[in-house]
Amino acid sequence: MKQRILTAFIALIIIAPIIVYGHWPFIVIAYFLATVALFELMRMYHAEKGWLYLLISTVFLWLLLFPSPEIMVYTFTITKFEVIVLFVVLLLTITVLSKNRFTFDQASFLLLATIYIGTAFYFLMNTRFVGLNYFLFILFVIWATDSGAYFVGKAFGKRKLWPDISPNKTIGGAIGGIGIALVVGISFHLIYPFEQSLITIIFITIVISIFGQIGDLVASAIKRHYDVKDSGKIFPGHGGILDRLDSLLFVVIVLHILQFV
Template identity: 60%
Template structure:
């Protein structure tokens, strides 16, 4: 527990100033985090020995993060979509060069991993650009959900939520997480009001809390499938980047889709 607290404090000391300042330092930090997250997924799949696919997948993540309104990539003649198509072709071509040590399934995994990581971190940049209130609102809701689920689960948890994927999570804990999130969401809106009614804020809060927990279960399913305890070891006591940001990466695209952030 002491190690977890120390790591959390150190991470906040690094993360919060970058979030508050924003602009290019925050963007560079997101590029760094997204690359680490991709490495964690590739290591889960045990594909670390395939350097060329890793370079291509990293390039795809970075291309997704570019967010160029015109779709063109600065300094080259092709668009982001054309670059993605090129990477797909190269990954498939590598399956031949690798003589089936890198399979079609592996190429599909690389593509989906890069898209999953790239889209999640892309919307992290976009949410920060929309305003500090949006990014902090989402972070507080997710933290409140995790905290509420933990304490409600320990105090009242009896029925397992999804034991095959995450044996420690309970239905009571999940409900407690949503309740905690709603309390925090209401308080946040009273202090830093959005241009929405309280009913809308409550609805969005429940939405974030529920899908944040689903995002956490998605990451747990990855780890269960690949038989690993944590996605990485970069954060002592917490695991990897994906272990800490799984809910955030899952939720951020969705709150843009429902036009809470635009």
């Protein structure tokens, strides 16, 4: 417990000013965290020894993270969709050149991992650049959901939510998490009003709470499938990047699809 508290305190001191300031320091930290997150996924897949593939995936990850929908390369412009298509073509070409030592399954994993991490962190950066209030609102609602789910689940949770994936989560806890999230989300809107109506904020708060919990379950499912306890060890006592940001990464993707940010 002491280690968890110390790690959280140190991380808060380092990251909080970067979140508040934004701009290029936030881009740098996002690139770093995304790169570590990609490595965590590859480590779970036991692909960390394929340094060439990790290098290729990292290059395409950084292209997807580029803080603009389009990338200027010499005299022509390439879109993020074209970056993904180029990555697909390259991976499939490698399966042929390696005579299937690099398999289609490995290519599929690298593609999905890179797109997921790259897209999520790209939207994470966009959220901060839209406004600090949006970023903090999402964080507070996610934290409220986690806290509410834990305490309500402890007190009233009886029926398991999804025991095969996360045996400690309960249906009561999930509902309690949404309830506490609504209290925090509405309070935030009343203190720092958004342009959207209260009804919209209530809807968005519920979306954040639900998909935050789904994101957590997705991360748990991946770890359980690959039989690992934590995605990494970068945060002593807390695990890796994916352990700490699983809900946030999932939520920012959904909110950008809904055009909230």
